[in-house]
Amino acid sequence: xxxxxxxxxxxxxxxxxxxxxxxxxxxxxxxxxxxxxxxxxxxxxxxxxxxxxxxxxxxxxxxxxxxxxxxxxxxxxxxxxxxxxxxxxxxxxxxxxxxxxxxxxxxxxxxxxxxxxxxxxxxxxxxxxxxxxxxxxxxxxxxxxxxxxxxxxxxxxxxxxxxxxxxxxxxxxxxxxxxxxxxxxxxxxxxxxxxxxxxxxxxxxxxxxxxxxxxxxxxxxxxxxxxxxxxxxxxxxxxxxxxxxxxxxxxxxxxxxxxxxxxxxxxxxxxxxxxxxxxxxxxxxxxxxxxxxxxxxxxxxxxxxxxxxxxxxxxxxxxxxxxxxxxxxxxxxxxxxxxxxxxxxxxxxxxxxxxxxxxxxxxxxxxxxxxxxxxxxxxxxxxxxxxxxxxxxxxxxxxxxxxxxxxxxxxxxxxxxxxxxxxxxxxxxxxxxxxxxxxxxxxx
Amino acid sequence: xxxxxxxxxxxxxxxxxxxxxxxxxxxxxxxxxxxxxxxxxxxxxxxxxxxxxxxxxxxxxxxxxxxxxxxxxxxxxxxxxxxxxxxxxxxxxxxxxxxxxxxxxxxxxxxxxxxxxxxxxxxxxxxxxxxxxxxxxxxxxxxxxxxxxxxxxxxxxxxxxxxxxxxxxxxxxxxxxxxxxxxxxxxxxxxxxxxxxxxxxxxxxxxxxxxxxxxxxxxxxxxxxxxxxxxxxxxxxxxxxxxxxxxxxxxxxxxxxxxxxxxxxxxxxxxxxxxxxxxxxxxxxxxxxxxxxxxxxxxxxxxxxxxxxxxxxxxxxxxxxxxxxxxxxxxxxxxxxxxxxxxxxxxxxxxxxxxxxxxxxxxxxxxxxxxxxxxxxxxxxxxxxxxxxxxxxxxxxxxxxxxxxxxxxxxxxxxxxxxxxxxxxxxxxxxxxxxxxxxxxxxx
Numbered sequence: 001x002x003x004x005x006x007x008x009x010x011x012x013x014x015x016x017x018x019x020x021x022x023x024x025x026x027x028x029x030x031x032x033x034x035x036x037x038x039x040x041x042x043x044x045x046x047x048x049x050x051x052x053x054x055x056x057x058x059x060x061x062x063x064x065x066x067x068x069x070x071x072x073x074x075x076x077x078x079x080x081x082x083x084x085x086x087x088x089x090x091x092x093x094x095x096x097x098x099x100x101x102x103x104x105x106x107x108x109x110x111x112x113x114x115x116x117x118x119x120x121x122x123x124x125x126x127x128x129x130x131x132x133x134x135x136x137x138x139x140x141x142x143x144x145x146x147x148x149x150x151x152x153x154x155x156x157x158x159x160x161x162x163x164x165x166x167x168x169x170x171x172x173x174x175x176x177x178x179x180x181x182x183x184x185x186x187x188x189x190x191x192x193x194x195x196x197x198x199x200x201x202x203x204x205x206x207x208x209x210x211x212x213x214x215x216x217x218x219x220x221x222x223x224x225x226x227x228x229x230x231x232x233x234x235x236x237x238x239x240x241x242x243x244x245x246x247x248x249x250x251x252x253x254x255x256x257x258x259x260x261x262x263x264x265x266x267x268x269x270x271x272x273x274x275x276x277x278x279x280x281x282x283x284x285x286x287x288x289x290x291x292x293x294x295x296x297x298x299x300x301x302x303x304x305x306x307x308x309x310x311x312x313x314x315x316x317x318x319x320x321x322x323x324x325x326x327x328x329x330x331x332x333x334x335x336x337x338x339x340x341x342x343x344x345x346x347x348x349x350x351x352x353x354x355x356x357x358x359x360x361x362x363x364x365x366x367x368x369x370x371x372x373x374x375x376x377x378x379x380x381x382x383x384x385x386x387x388x389x390x391x392x393x394x395x396x397x398x399x400x401x402x403x404x405x406x407x408x409x410x411x412x413x414x415x416x417x418x419x420x421x422x423x424x425x426x427x428x429x430x431x432x433x434x435x436x437x438x439x440x441x442x443x444x
Numbered sequence: 445x446x447x448x449x450x451x452x453x454x455x456x457x458x459x460x461x462x463x464x465x466x467x468x469x470x471x472x473x474x475x476x477x478x479x480x481x482x483x484x485x486x487x488x489x490x491x492x493x494x495x496x497x498x499x500x501x502x503x504x505x506x507x508x509x510x511x512x513x514x515x516x517x518x519x520x521x522x523x524x525x526x527x528x529x530x531x532x533x534x535x536x537x538x539x540x541x542x543x544x545x546x547x548x549x550x551x552x553x554x555x556x557x558x559x560x561x562x563x564x565x566x567x568x569x570x571x572x573x574x575x576x577x578x579x580x581x582x583x584x585x586x587x588x589x590x591x592x593x594x595x596x597x598x599x600x601x602x603x604x605x606x607x608x609x610x611x612x613x614x615x616x617x618x619x620x621x622x623x624x625x626x627x628x629x630x631x632x633x634x635x636x637x638x639x640x641x642x643x644x645x646x647x648x649x650x651x652x653x654x655x656x657x658x659x660x661x662x663x664x665x666x667x668x669x670x671x672x673x674x675x676x677x678x679x680x681x682x683x684x685x686x687x688x689x690x691x692x693x694x695x696x697x698x699x700x701x702x703x704x705x706x707x708x709x710x711x712x713x714x715x716x717x718x719x720x721x722x723x724x725x726x727x728x729x730x731x732x733x734x735x736x737x738x739x740x741x742x743x744x745x746x747x748x749x750x751x752x753x754x755x756x757x758x759x760x761x762x763x764x765x766x767x768x769x770x771x772x773x774x775x776x777x778x779x780x781x782x783x784x785x786x787x788x789x790x791x792x793x794x795x796x797x798x799x800x801x802x803x804x805x806x807x808x809x810x811x812x813x814x815x816x817x818x819x820x821x822x823x824x825x826x827x828x829x830x831x832x833x834x835x836x837x838x839x840x841x842x843x844x845x846x847x848x849x850x851x852x853x854x855x856x857x858x859x860x861x862x863x864x865x866x867x868x869x870x871x872x873x874x875x876x877x878x879x880x881x882x883x884x885x886x887x888x
Contacts, residue, residue: 001643023642027663151627161624162606162666179623180605183596198467217691219471220684222606222666239683240664243690247661250694251778257698258774258863259767266784267775268792275796276803279771283837286767287808293759301752308745311755315737315871318762323703323730323864327723330702331711334695340710348712352719359720364731393727419702419863420767427759 002032009040017047026052030059033068042071051156054083062095069100078107085159086112087132087241090119127212128205130245131226131235136164140174140192144185151179160238163223166195173225173233176200202227205234209245214339216242253337257330257418259286286420293318293427300435306444309378310434313385317434320364321392321426326419328353328400333414336404346405353401354394361393384434384441391437392430399425446476453484461491470496474503477512486515495600498527506539513544522551529603530556531576531685534563571656572649574689575670575679580608584618584636588629595623604682607667610639617669617677620644646671649678653689658783660686697781701774701862703730730864737762737871744879750888753822754878757829761878764808765836765870770863772797772844777858780848790849797845798838805837828878828885835881836874843869 001024008017021029021044029048033041033056045053045068057065057080069077081089081104089108093101093116105113115133122128136158138147147164155161164182166175175195185194202225203212215224216239224242226235248264255262259282263270297314304310332349335341341349369386373379400422404414438444445468452461465473465488473492477485477500489497489512501509501524513521525533525548533552537545537560549557559577566572580602582591591608599605608626610619619639629638646669647656659668660683668686670679692708699706703726707714714722741758748754776793779785785793813830817823844866848858882888 023640025643025645025663028643148627155624155628161627179627180599183592183605183623184599196467199469199472201469217684217687219469222683239666239687240661243661243683243687246687246690247694247782250691251782254698254701254774254778258771260771260774267779268784268789268796272796272799272803275800276807279768279800280804280807283764283767283771283804283808284811287760287764287812290760290763291756293763294756297759298753298756301755305749305752308749309742311745312735312738312742314758315741315762315875316731316734318759319734319737319864319868319871320727320731322766322867323727324723326863327702327704327727330698330704334698335711338691338695340712345712352712352716355716356719356723359716360724360727363720363724364727367728368731419770420763423766424763427763431759 001028002035005032005044006036006040009036009043012043014043014047017044018049021048022052026055027059029056034061034064038067038071041068045072046076050079050083054080058084058088058092065092066096066100069096069104074103074107077104078109081108082112085132085134086115086119087130087159090116090129093120094124122205125209126205127203127207127209127226127237128235130209130212130237130241131205132159132238133235134158135223135225135233135236136161137171137233138164138166138177138191140166140168140190140195142191143187144182144189144191144194145187147177147182147191148187159236160223163221163236165225165233165236166191166197167233171232173200173202173227173231176225200225203237204229210249212237213242213245213249217246249337253333253415256413256415257333259283259418259420282420286424289424290427293424293431296428296431296435300431300439303435303438303444307381307438307442309376309381310384310438310442313372313388313434314431316368317385317388317392317430318423318427320389321396321430322419322423324357324360324393325396325400325422325426328357328397329404329418329422332401332404333418336408336414343405343408346402349401349405350398353397357394357397360397361390364393365390380442384438387441388430388434388437391433392426395429395433396422396426399429445472446479449476449488450480450484453480453487456487458487458491461488462493465492466496470499471503473500478505478508482511482515485512489516490520494523494527498524502528502532502536509536510540510544513540513548518547518551521548522553525552526556529576529578530559530563531574531603534560534573537564538568566649569653570649571647571651571653571670571681572679574653574656574681574685575649576603576682577679578602579667579669579677579680580605581615581677582608582610582621582635584610584612584634584639586635587631588626588633588635588638589631591621591626591635592631603680604667607665607680609669609677609680610635610641611677615676617644617646617671617675620669644669647681648673654693656681657686657689657693661690693781697777697859700857700859701777703727703862703864726864730868733868734871737868737875740872740875740879744875747879747882747888751825751882751886753820753825754828754882754886757832757878758875760812761829761832761836761874762867762871764833765840765874766863766867768801768804768837769840769844769866769870772801772841773848773862773866776845776848777862780852780858787849787852790846793845793849794842797841801838801841804841805834808837809834824886828882831885832874832878832881835877836870839873839877840866840870843873 151161162179164177168174175197177195181194205226222239223236225233228234252262261278263278365386368389369382372385373382403417407414407417595605606623608621612618619641621639625638649670666683667680669677672678696706705722707722809830812833813826816829817826847861851858851861
């Protein structure tokens with residue numbers, strides 16, 4: 001496909017280009033555009049119909065957008081921006097450099113400019129910033145026939161037409177009706193009679209975008225209405241945006257759980273300095289905290305000076321404790337993220353982790369002690385290591401399970417209480433227990 | 445809402461109950477049902493219209509489903525199952541005990557039973573197992589008016605009507621047309637003329653469900669056609685199922701990256717034995733691997749017997765190495781999962797991680813050495829710790845970045861090469877480097 005398009009561009013076979021490109025999905029055309037040289041892009045772009053061009057434009061990489069904007073004339077640019085869905089146009093303003101944005105806004109129609117500015121007011125993590133203002137609004141006294149006529153008239157420019165919203169004279173949301181219901185009704189039916197008017201599910205502009213994604217998952221919607229504090233309908237969020245939020249939120253959790261300050265940009269387009277900055281903060285904090293474990297070892301120096309063989313088990317105890325604890329914290333963090341667990345489940349989690357850790361710790365400790373005894377024949381050493389490992393796993397899994405819940409209770413992000421912090425805490429605990437048990441069992 | 449429904453049930457006010465419940469979303473009604481006592485559930489369930497009842501049923505918790513099925517009569521049960529979307533009915537068969545399934549299948553119509561059996565043939569991670577066979581299929585020689593008539597006739601039972609599929613006489617997929625296009629066309633237009641017939645995006649029944657989710661994200665579809673090896677249309681996947689896949693795949697990655705065998709069930713409904721089983725395998729493997737680090741410490745015993753102060757830095761080196769390495773592996777694993785990184789980027793990743801680790805390692809090492817020197821006044825000790833930390837971070841971040849790519853190249857799951865394994869490998873490397881540097885700088 002790419003080769004064929006390039007040939008058509010080079011041969012200046014514009015009519016064939018228009019026909020061929022017209023049959024290709026906008027997402028795929030955007031991939032082609034990203035891969036073309038800047039001059040080729042302009043030729044292809046000009047060959048597209050206006051609404052396909054706008055669609056393709058919204059899928060381009062930020063760099064490609066910037067380069068393309070530089071090569072388009074003012075009227076061409078204005079045409080594209082007016083054709084874009086408003087939420088995409090607002091994203092554009094956020095991702096492009098100021099001088100490019102200026103040129104875009106100067107060439108947009110007054111209406112588009114007002115719409116963009118309105119969307120830009122909302123906080124970037126809010127439902128308001130996700131929504132588009134291009135939806136189908138019906139009135140309760142329309143008939144199904146009126147509704148279809150209205151949809152035919154304005155539907156082309158709306159992000160979805162499949163869920164229509166019913167508002168009163170003051171733009172207050174009073175009902176929802178799907179195109180499915182419209183199609184299955186009689187032409188003469190009144191919208192007010194066939195709409196769902198009670199228990200309407202909607203979000204407010206200031207609601208967190210995570211809440212939006214959760215509602216989409218729970219109710220299997222393809223669009224969700226957004227209202228202001230007086231229940232005026234101001235926009236809709238569509239399911240494709242909700243899916244994107246879901247993926248971004250997961251990525252954020254992955255970053256946080258690996259002790260990084262989360263970031264949105266793809267890995268390859270994030271600069272080295274930026275990447276270093278995102279990673280160093282937590283590494284520094286954790287490094288300083290880990291000196292505590294060093295202090296503990298130093299404090300009990302006399303014990304392993306007397307029995308040097310005790311030292312060999314330290315990495316195993318630290319690693320197993322860290323791994324066991326991070327299993328528990330991961331389960332609880334993820335459970336809260338997908339809405340399966342809440343603060344009220346704290347005791348259930350504690351009890352469950354306690355029982356699981358007895359089983360897991362018991363099995364690991366038994367295996368380890370038996371193995372150590374088989375190799376060394378040293379019963380008190382094997383017993384010391386086994387007992388410490390048992391205590392470590394129990395400590396690690398209960399602490400790992402509880403810390404994210406504690407963070408939630410204190411209004412911190414539970415995802416911060418993941419492997420790195422849990423490991424640091426468990427290390428200190430497990431080393432202390434190890435030396436205390438050694439002192440008791442081996443009498444050193 | 446819950447209280448009001450309970451009052452209506454207890455007062456046997458069935459007519460009011462029917463009206464009140466009819467206005468509530470099926471998902472919310474399912475939550476109410478889950479919370480009710482079994483007898484109350486039956487009363488509420490019988491008060492619902494048949495298709496709302498089927499909808500509610502598909503959202504119930506597995507335990508509630510089982511209890512409810514036990515209380516329903518055979519004809520009632522048959523009615524519900526026939527009313528369910530086939531993919532939900534097939535899921536039912538997979539999640540309920542065999543004797544319940546038997547009763548369900550016995551009471552379903554022949555057509556439903558055939559449909560369920562067909563869906564059950566597909567592997568649980570395949571597009572086939574996600575799809576439903578209830579879609580709208582049009583013919584190319586229909587007019588728009590014919591299409592609307594057909595949709596009105598059969599649309600009620602189809603999972604989505606908004607994307608319609610055009611097939612030829614042998615059921616081969618030849619085009620796609622959305623209801624939006626239908627609404628914006630003339631009644632007399634031929635479907636064959638207005639459908640998109642080239643570059644159709646579809647999946648095969650055996651394609652992995654991850655691929656399905658990716659296509660939904662890339663193309664912002666609300667449904668995707670599924671074809672067999674001869675391009676016959678056999679079903680569709682809808683966007684709500686794709687969203688679920690996306691979430692399940694992320695959960696699976698979280699589990700794997702925390703050294704667990706992944707599982708689907710919510711945390712609270714997974715048994716203690718099952719949870720222990722999912723966790724113990726990797727802990728065991730990692731525990732045994734960690735003895736290597738113990739061997740290394742034992743091997744270099746003479747060094748820290750001579751300079752006991754060296755021991756205090758071991759936990760800090762191990763923890764920082766593990767954390768730094770898991771940052772890199774997390775970025776690469778997630779980058780591959782969301783399609784931003786591929787095997788071809790290996791050199792870019794290596795080069796980037798190298799530069800980032802020089803910055804991060806340099807800063808941490810400088811800070812640590814300066815701090816140690818300020819506290820101890822021991823220059824050679826501070827230099828040893830600083831140099832080892834520098835080497836550890838560089839080693840950790842390049843290994844952490846490369847291991848997931850290596851796993852991918854060897855057709856393993858990159859998510860396995862996460863914090864736990866990276867930590868174990870980096871520990872061994874960093875301890876070895878530490879003792880070698882100590883020997884060189886401190887001449888012990």
